[in-house]
Amino acid sequence: MKRNALPPVTGSGRSGFAPLNPVEVETIRLFVQLSRALGQPPSVAEIYGLLFVSPRPLPQDEFTGRLNLSKGSASQGLRYLQDLGAVRPVAVAADRRGHYEAVAELRNLAGRFLRQQVFSYFQDSGERLDKIITEARKLAGPERDHALARAKMLKSWEKNSKRILPLVMALLGGGRGK
Amino acid sequence: MKRNALPPVTGSGRSGFAPLNPVEVETIRLFVQLSRALGQPPSVAEIYGLLFVSPRPLPQDEFTGRLNLSKGSASQGLRYLQDLGAVRPVAVAADRRGHYEAVAELRNLAGRFLRQQVFSYFQDSGERLDKIITEARKLAGPERDHALARAKMLKSWEKNSKRILPLVMALLGGGRGK
DNA sequence: GGAACAGTTCAATCAATAATGAATAAATCT
DNA sequence: AGATTTATTCATTATTGATTGAACTGTTCC
Known part of the structure; x- marks a missing residue:
């Protein structure tokens, strides 16, 4: 089944996570657009875009859910971004999930x-x-x-x-x- | 049917045109490799590559035959290259086919x-x-x-x-x- | 120990892109 | 005009590349 390009802005997240707000949606679109020009897969751009606008580091299942990605894509995309140095892990107290933030230089x-x-x-x-x-x-x-x-x-x-x-x-x- | 990546270096051209010599093959490969990095289709790179090594302008049917491309690909690729300014038409006396050469700056x-x-x-x-x-x-x-x-x-x-x-x-x- | 969780891997599937070739147009020749 | 050559267009097909999800690994918690 094909996943939705981007989940609708309105409507409660059926994944249990908050839906994307308009700023998030537009920022993600900007990065996806850029990724096309650079020949990079959209899922990677979505992940980076969301981490980039997020005021706090996000755990993998959260951005996976909010972007409506599969676990596989999320894992691979995250790895790619880390190898590239575009994203870095951040420890969050009292949460055993790994959290990530965008490197924005x-x-x-x-x-x-x-x-x-x-x-x-x-x-x-x-x-x-x-x-x-x-x-x-x-x-x-x-x-x-x-x-x-x-x-x-x-x-x-x-x-x-x-x-x-x-x-x-x-x-x-x-x-x-x- | 899939066309051959590149026709074999040896063997007489079953298209009636001379087969590619090793210099041509390697040069074309170089451009194809570059085209991947730049996200451009291989057929376009092949055309440019062959025109680039060729000591004289080539008519469309000649590079089509030597590269084993379809007429459609050749026509589209040539147009793309012309629009980009990477290839220019050259008139050749006593031949009504259009000839093309690579712009190599x-x-x-x-x-x-x-x-x-x-x-x-x-x-x-x-x-x-x-x-x-x-x-x-x-x-x-x-x-x-x-x-x-x-x-x-x-x-x-x-x-x-x-x-x-x-x-x-x-x-x-x-x-x-x- | 074993249940729940967090995450990875990879073969299968699906979507996007490139290539094909038949139909067609336009130009040149006789 | 009609035949021939040259080239383009575009719907179909093939190929490549991205995404999925089920099976698996390793942790943590009770």
Whole structure:
């Protein structure tokens, strides 16, 4: 069965938890929208969005219930967010459930996200580039020249891109963020 | 029926076109890999990749045949690439088919891509942010304060991000790209 | 110990996205 | 005009990716 995109704002939570208020709904939508642009699954964005607007850390079953997620999605999404450093556990006295809060520093978030995304790409791109060059050398005549020129271009693209990342990070952290 | 990921390097092209050589195969793989990171369909990456390594402009049926794509995918992918400015038509004498070549300037490519991706996001994010603030004002007590603080934070994130884009563009174009 | 709770894993299911190809249009040739 | 070539559109099909939930693990409480 397909779960509801977002539970209705009105109506008492049939999960036993308070339904989302309009601020929560809109904030979550904002993050879901962003997640599309970044190619991230909506459930993850929903979890982060709700933790982000929440004035206090939430236990897993609470955001699961309020977002109408399955236990599996919640668990996986939470893990992903923790690995990314976007969410951190917070102990709450007299409650054995784990509670979580959003890490809300743009620099951290964006930095880690970029690192994760970009790193996974540059992972074997270097290796592949070398292979392209090796193969290009085996060609003959003008084909060979063109192939080598293209390979060189790719190398320079890679270098340029790699150089930009730290700068972006610095800008994200340094901008008068107040 | 599923098409082959990439036609085998050896073996005469059963489409009547030359099979891909190793340089072409590896270059295409590189772009396909990148397209995953960027959330773009592989067929588009294949087309761009082949045009990128090709020493001469290719007509649609040629890259369609060599990549083993359907006519539909080729046509749509080509259109997407043209809209993005990543590929441009080139007239070839005594051939009535349209020929295309890759636009291979990192600055153009990345710039247009970012614009397309990011712009579509910031499209209505401003509107949504205003709505969040409006709704937050209707809340009471500490909840209200927290919600307003979060909304303010989102606004600053947006401002920061918007400010960075032009800088990234400048860096992509300006780096000693040789 | 064992019942209730909190959480994870993963194979099966469902939804979203990409690719296909038949129908069609438009242009060029004879 | 009619035949041929080139290319586009879009409903259908295939593929990928996200979500579910039942089975399981480990804790805590009585």
